[in-house]
Amino acid sequence: MILEMKQISKSFGPVNALDDVTFTVGNAEIHGLLGENGAGKSTLMNILGGALLPNEGQIFIDGQLIEEMTIHKSNALGIKFIHQELNLVNDLMVYENLFLGQEITNRAGMLDIKAMIARSKEVLVRIKVDINPVEIVSNLEPSRKQLVEIARALLFESKLIIMDEPTTALTNKEIEILFEIMRSLRGHGLSIIFISHKMPELFAICEKYTVLRDGKFIETGYFKDINEQKATNLLVGRSIVETQEVQEKSDSPVAMQVAGLTSKGHFKDISFDLHKGEVLAITGLHGDGRGELSEALFGARQVIAGTVTVRGKHLKLGNIRDVMREGVGMVPRNRKERSIIKDMSILNNLSIAFFIAKHNKFFINKKEEVERFKRNQKITDIRVGNVDDDITSMSGGNQQKVIVSRWLELNSDIYILDNPTQGIDVGAKFEIYKLISELARNGKSLIIFSAEFPEIYKIADRCLVMYEGHINAELDRAHLTEVNVMYYATGANKEGINGKNFK
Template sequence: MRNIVKSFGATRALKGVDFTVTDAEVHGLLGENGAGKSTLMNILGGTYNQNSGDIIIDGKDCSTLDTNTSFSLGIRFIHQELNLVNDLMAYENLFLGREKTSQYGRLDKLAMIQASTAVFKRMNVDIDPLTEVRDLDTSQKQLVEIARALLFDCKLIIMDEPTTALTNKEISNLFDIIRSLKNEGVSVIYISHKMPELFEICDSYTVFRDGCFIQSGAIKDIDEHIATELLVGRKIDSDEVVKPANTNSSVMDINALSCKPYFRDVSFSLKKGEVLAITGLFGDGRGELAECLFGARHTTDGEILINGKVSKHRRIKDAIDASIAMIPRNRKERSIIPDMSIQDNLSMASFSNNGNSLFVRKPQERERFSRCQKNMNIKSGHPDNLITSLSGGNQQKVIFSRWLELDSDILILDNPTQGIDVGAKFQIYHLINQLSEQSKSCILFSSEFPEIYQVADRCLVMYMGQVNTILSREELTEMNVMYYATGSNLEVKNAINQ
């Protein structure tokens, strides 16, 4: 791809960038949210057409691409945002638009189910092709997206943040598949904000910043520090986040809370100005716990106390009235309203919480948008543009702004930096610590230890739906977290008892 230029109205997303991929190569594409990575890949996938520039594939000029032409050339795109139909079965999603038919023109369901079973087996994942997608969890949906790309013969696969919702075991399986594809001569463009992944799987790299080409080369010639500096255009000190002190007064007490079969007998307290991290391994009940604390899921036993008073928490509105806000995981399904503008998405919580006003006041909303755009460094065009016009990271900043506008005392942050680049992550960490300094209390649900260490005062570790331990700041090490998250202490205890 040579000298590619792409504009959306007055916004110039790509400013004459070059990008080259060779045969049987895993090429890491790096850049902050809004750097132009996804835009360039959407051009290669035929979703967008560039304003100018050339695309050469196997020595042939392919500068005018559409999705069908891109597909016929062997290019497959695994998008960052899930593009599945919840009302269809897994196999129907895999073959959507590419259905197999019999000689009489009827759908060959058996052939599609068999092919789906084979690709899932190749990926070493346990998904029934006849399961409706709505019944799959987020990680399984991500694997269905990946399977769709692997189902047909291909020369080049674009993977845009493919591991966002995957467990460590699933990531390891994916990397085995990528290595196998590479041995078969297939090339992979790998987009990720997770530096360890890039350095583990990629052969080469290209860095974009603000729509411009910055640098390209062999991944072995740089390290994570150099890559980070190339991404953000400045040096980032990983130790620059300093933990503030917090008071001992409790603002939330959870007593023997249960939501069977997901978790049971969970008890902890949250102090004023404290950042409490909750972590564990996949399937430990953390996601359901977060939903219960925000009134999005009903509990079966136990109680929630806010400032010493029992809170019923039967609805989300009850939680908001108790001065609780939440940044949910999986923003596409749980946060953004795709048919609404950036400004209206940002103001949605304020609309719902302001029962005294029957009308939306445009000047007030413009002022809100301008303030939040500046505070959160949201890169966007006109506030009336659809929120889907933003990159994933900037969408997440809009969701943060939505809930921060309520000025709640307690914030539940469920994987708040999911799909956010390294520079924006540190911005979020600073924001969390600033909230702590303002005596706001945060519950951070995360599986990333570096993130937990940046902000947490204490860390609650769950194992199989129960609290295994609560680590103090002094006890907070990656080894300790994994020890309790895997239940190793219980195995030792059982061995001693036997």
Template sequence: MQIEMKGIDKSFGTNQVLKDAGFVLGHGEVHALMGENGAGKSTLMKILTGVYTKDKGTVIVDGAEVNYKNPQEAEKAGIVFIHQELNVLFDLTVEENLFMGKEIKNRFGFCNQKAMRQKASEALGRLGVRIDPGEVMSNLSVGQQQMIEICKALMVDAKVIIMDEPTAALTQSETVVLFEVIQSLRKAGVSIVYISHRMEEIFELCDRISVLRDGTYVGTKHIPETNMNEIVKLMIGREIGERYPERDCKIGETVLKVSGLTKKGVFQDVEFEVKAGEVLGVSGLMGAGRTEIMQAIFGNLPYESGKIEINGKEVQIKSPIQAMRNGIGFITEDRKVEGLMLEESIEKNIALANLPIVSNNHVLDRKKERELVTKGIEELRIRCFGPSHECSNLSGGNQQKVVFAKWVYTDPKILILDEPTRGVDIGAKKEIYSIINDLAAKGVAIIMVSSELPEVLGMSDRVMVVREGLVRGIVYKEEANQENIMTLATGGTI
């Protein structure tokens, strides 16, 4: 299938998000669509698949002009969109999610559970995913839920698959499996639109890159004829310099010490410490227990035994409120579900985590609230129309900055970052790295969980590797490289 989009305009009220945008997809190619958060990538693809109606322009599929009225119509034509925002029903099983609206019926018109279970198992096996089709979706990690979404698309006889940040929640090993699936789809003549901020992936996987900037088509480059610096310049209109800012923080005394932390079947005998001004990276494969360990430290997951000490004093943390009172902040991996109230303003989101600062005798002080939020917008360079801007209308990178602002002003001693740059463009990533460095320079002890190995290696003073709920090793920056980290993550020794 070949697709050409040209002269596409789209506005939401007075906000024009696409202006003369375009895109050309060839038969059997993997084509990257890049741009900063808010550049219009997802909007352009939603117009293609009938989620949005264009204001102006033309969409041509295999030589004929089309205007799909809804995603179901696009899917019947062979175009499937795997959205960045997970489209799952959490109370239903994996199997029920995979076959929603596409149930296999027997001759009596009832669901053929056996046939659906077999087809679901085959599709999951194709992705190398070991998940029981009868498992309830709410029991799965974000990464596993993402694999289910990818699996849905593979079960349809698609000619074009649009993947919006497909590896944002996947580990390196799962990404390798996904790439193998994409390569097999390419050989079968399926075209892939690949939207991602991960440069390494795009240069490894894709044939061409098209770039949008501020809703306008900038250009298309063949992978062998370009490089990362040129693509970044097309995306943001300037050179970005080093991807990871220089760190020159003085590392102080131990702030957090964890000993023997255990929750049977999840993690066992976890021991590590983090010092003031240090960034401790945490790496490991999906399901290794990284997030669960951090949730336990933050009081969001009860543990059975072990000890947590802050500044040499043992503390009991049974809830997030107790964690916050002990100076611990937690930036969750899923900002849309757990990190933000999306339908509320920037002001409300930041103020809610900082009520003691913006209140007088338990009464909200609107002046203090506005001053704090304005300060957060300016210091973290949040691109918005002001404090009343609704968070759902911000780009992913700016949403993440709001989450940071919530915690930065609580003056944490310890800040846990779980996938802090997931779904964030390269320009916003560097700004977030600078925020992390500024916090470390102020003496904050930082724990950074990340599935992006280059990020872990570029930002950490030490790297703790977790495998199957066990700490397999802690590697100092001088010895940390992809080979050593992956060796420990897969059960080897260094």
């Protein structure tokens, strides 16, 4: 199939998700679509799939203008979408999922189960996947579910397959199989649009690339004509190199030592020192194991190997209470799900860590609580009406300040913050950055998990970049540029594990 998308524009209210984008994919071609988060890749693909209507632009399939693309039209043309989120129904069998909404019926109009199972087997064998068509989907590992998604795209006549980060859940061996399938599909004349942020994969499987940035078309060409560094520069745009006032923190004593930390299937052999007075950022892209690492450091996830040492003592990982008692303050990501206790008042939400760490019982002395609150309100500038109101009555930024205050009150030496400014407004962000810097200046040590470069750049003394479950680079302040972060976060370096340490 030859696909031409011309002058496509799409806005969501004030956001220009796509601005005059042209995208062309040839026959029997594997085409890598590249762009940072928010660049407009999914929006462009949703327009192609007929799920979104563009404000402007045309789509041509094999030279033919398609007016008003719909999901139905797109499907009928042989365009299949393999979504990043798994769209399978867990309680149904594999074959039922494969044929969902497009069941085979016999002449009497009854479901032809035999035919569907036989057809499912055929497809699964074709892609060399050993899954029983009558297996219930919920029994499958995530990687196997992803393979069922792929099988579904191949079940019916398809001419163009869109793969939105299909490899995140797959093991290396499964990725090899997927690549084999992709090459064989190309051999049969299919075109594939491959969205990935992993450079080694893009360079291995795609012949052409198109880069989007901030909703704009940047460049298209052949992978053989560029290298990983060039691709990174295209993704990020200009390289931001600003001279930095480098404050050397690595000479100060070690506050926390992480050695050989390993969680099967998530991260491997993570080792680093956190120094006194240091703000250490840990960053990476989707599927890098960072979320699981932060959980392990919080004591919320078991590890199979490795130690975390604070003041000469190994923390009992997998035990939140023990980690808290050693004075490690934590602000998990997803404040709404994990940090705030929704039915509890603002006051109690602030006090809860104090009670868990210092007492075994949740014993409340209202007067102490109010004093505690007032102390923190001054430091973190919490804006509040009535402290007895439910915490959910506050704005996101103020809620987050309450969560941070929990730990200030415990006088923690070490703070681990996972996405601390997620979903809060610019003003509150700025205040949290100020607080982080102040804590560091007062000799506290902080680990900040973040995916936002501007944030990291504002607050971090040093940055670890993760890729596929390992630390791929360590960047000191002088080397902390967006291009460097992207280069290592996409695995663009070929040196492999711990490829570079800029210190």
